[in-house]
Amino acid sequence: MAxxxxxxxxxxxxxxxxxxxxxxxxxxxxxxxxxxxxxLSIVQTMAFTSTVFAGAAQFxxxxxxxxxxPTAIILVSALAVNLRMAMYSASLTxxxxxAPMWQRACxxxxxxxxxxxxxxxxxxxxxxxxVPQRMAYFVGSVTPITPLWILATYLGxxxxxxxxxxxxxxxxxxxxxxxxxxxxxxTLPHVVAALVAxxxxxxxxxxxxNLGLLIAGCAGMMAGAxxxxxxxxxxxxx
Amino acid sequence: xxxxxxxxxWSIIIGLxxxxxxxxxxxxxxxxxxxxxxxxxxxxxxxxxxxxxALIAPLxxxxxxxxxxxxxxxxxxxxxxxxxxxITKNVLAAIFSGAAILYVLLYLLG
Numbered sequence: 001m002a003x004x005x006x007x008x009x010x011x012x013x014x015x016x017x018x019x020x021x022x023x024x025x026x027x028x029x030x031x032x033x034x035x036x037x038x039x040l041s042i043v044q045t046m047a048f049t050s051t052v053f054a055g056a057a058q059f060x061x062x063x064x065x066x067x068x069x070p071t072a073i074i075l076v077s078a079l080a081v082n083l084r085m086a087m088y089s090a091s092l093t094x095x096x097x098x099a100p101m102w103q104r105a106c107x108x109x110x111x112x113x114x115x116x117x118x119x120x121x122x123x124x125x126x127x128x129x130x131v132p133q134r135m136a137y138f139v140g141s142v143t144p145i146t147p148l149w150i151l152a153t154y155l156g157x158x159x160x161x162x163x164x165x166x167x168x169x170x171x172x173x174x175x176x177x178x179x180x181x182x183x184x185x186x187t188l189p190h191v192v193a194a195l196v197a198x199x200x201x202x203x204x205x206x207x208x209x210n211l212g213l214l215i216a217g218c219a220g221m222m223a224g225a226x227x228x229x230x231x232x233x234x235x236x237x238x
Numbered sequence: 239x240x241x242x243x244x245x246x247x248w249s250i251i252i253g254l255x256x257x258x259x260x261x262x263x264x265x266x267x268x269x270x271x272x273x274x275x276x277x278x279x280x281x282x283x284x285x286x287x288x289x290x291x292a293l294i295a296p297l298x299x300x301x302x303x304x305x306x307x308x309x310x311x312x313x314x315x316x317x318x319x320x321x322x323x324x325i326t327k328n329v330l331a332a333i334f335s336g337a338a339i340l341y342v343l344l345y346l347l348g
Contacts, residue, residue, distance in 0.1 A: 022330055023329060023330065026330075026333070038242065039242040040242065040247060044244075044247050044248070044251065047251055048251045048254075051251065051252075051254075051255035052251070052254045052255050052258050053258070054258050056290065057254065057258060058254075060293055061250055061254060063293070063297070065242065065246075065247075065250065066302075071246055071249050071250060071253075074250055075250065075253045075254060075257065077293075078250075078254055078257075079254070079257045079258065079261065080285075080289050081289050081290065081293065082257070082258050082261050083261065083282065083285040083289070084282075084285045084286040085258065085261045085262045086261040086262070086264055086265060086282065087279075087282040087283065087285060087286075088262070089261070089262050089263070089264060089265035089266045090265040090266075090269070090274060090279065090282065092265075092266055093265045093266050093269055096266060097266060097269075101267070104263075104266050104267050105263065105267065107266060108259060108262040108263040108266055108267055109259060109262065111262040111266070168303065168340060168341070168344060170301065170302055170303040171301065171303070171312050171315060171340055172337070173297070174294050174297045174298055174312075174316055174319075175315055175316065175319045175332075175333055175336040175337060175340070176333055177290050177293065177294045178294060178298075178316055178319040178320045178323065178332070178336065179319045179320075179322070179323045179329045179330075179332030179333040179336060180290065180323070180329055181287065181290050181291055181294075181320065181323065182319070182320050182321070182322065182323015182324040182325075182326075182327070182329075182332050183323055183324075183327040183328070183329060183332075184286060184287050184290075185287070185324050189284065190284065190287045193284040193287045193288045194287045194288065194291045196288070197287075197288040197289070197291045197292040197295075198291045198292065198295040200292065201291070201292035201293075201295045201296060202295050202296060202299060205296045205300070212292075212296075213289070213292050213293055216288070216292035217285070217288045217289040217292050218288075219288070220284060220287070220288025220289070220291070220292060221281045221282075221284045221285055221288045222281065223284075223288075224281075224283065224284030224287065224288060225277070225280040225281045225283075225284060228280055228283070228284075229280070
């Protein structure tokens with residue numbers, strides 16, 4: 001990756017990824033606060049945030065931990081939240097799959113919403129990029145946020161217990177997720193998937209171990225997939 | 239703050255670290271250039287928009303902080319955060335407007 005064009009693609013990725021620090025800093029701080037509130041030590045919080053490196057799944061796991069959910073269900077539910085990483089991995093494979101194994105192993109760790117979103121746009125826009133250039137861009141796009149995410153988590157964990165209850169931080173998590181869900185509603189099938197998942201999750205809320213979450217998630221995914229098929233068929237007949 | 243059993247916490251951290259990495263590695267590392275079945279990709283596309291709302295919906299309708307009693311400030315904040323997100327496509331704008339509504343209503347009604 002030492003040649004100059006790869007270097008310039010690294011910096012292009014770095015510039016494109018920079019705006020995401022405004023998401024990573026508050027979100028990382030919140031995670032640190034929540035983790036402390038949930039009873040995790042600073043060492044546990046930092047190990048969590050730097051090895052799992054996936055905000056949404058980390059929040060989900062903490063929420064379920066506070067609800068006294070069995071460990072196996074927490075793992076399955078949080079990994080279900082992270083299933084989209086498999087989708088990102090799948091989607092990046094045609095562009096980065098030819099890179100050496102050690103680079104792909106690093107890229108896997110760095111696959112997050114932000115690096116995926118930047119890279120897929122860039123790779124589609126410039127299909128003639130070489131594999132090393134793509135890898136340089138991908139790593140560049142995640143470089144500004146990774147250290148800040150970890151630092152922000154640390155600050156949140158240190159400050160966490162000093163934050164008073166009247167700040168209603170219990171609701172920061174629902175608000176943050178809802179704010180993330182809004183921009184995901186790109187097409188009608190996305191909206192259908194979300195609405196079905198919400199309906200089923202409210203209907204199945206009484207089922208123990210939060211299994212309702214998985215049932216609702218599967219129902220939403222199936223509804224989205226069917227809605228997409230239906231939309232494609234209608235397009236084809238018109 | 240309730241103390242949590244360290245064995246539980248470390249099992250979750252280690253399990254999630256290995257599991258999350260495997261999810262990220264499975265395609266880029268193992269599948270390589272082999273194509274995946276379209277039906278699988280079609281379902282994977284809707285993973286995030288199904289799981290995240292399913293996780294949030296019960297928390298909005300029956301909040302933990304009010305011991306499960308439906309709460310007007312929290313419902314309104316949720317509705318505003320979602321609507322602003324849908325309309326502006328701006329995550330930060332949605333977070334800040336949802337939080338603003340929550341605090342204003344908690345102050346007025348509390």
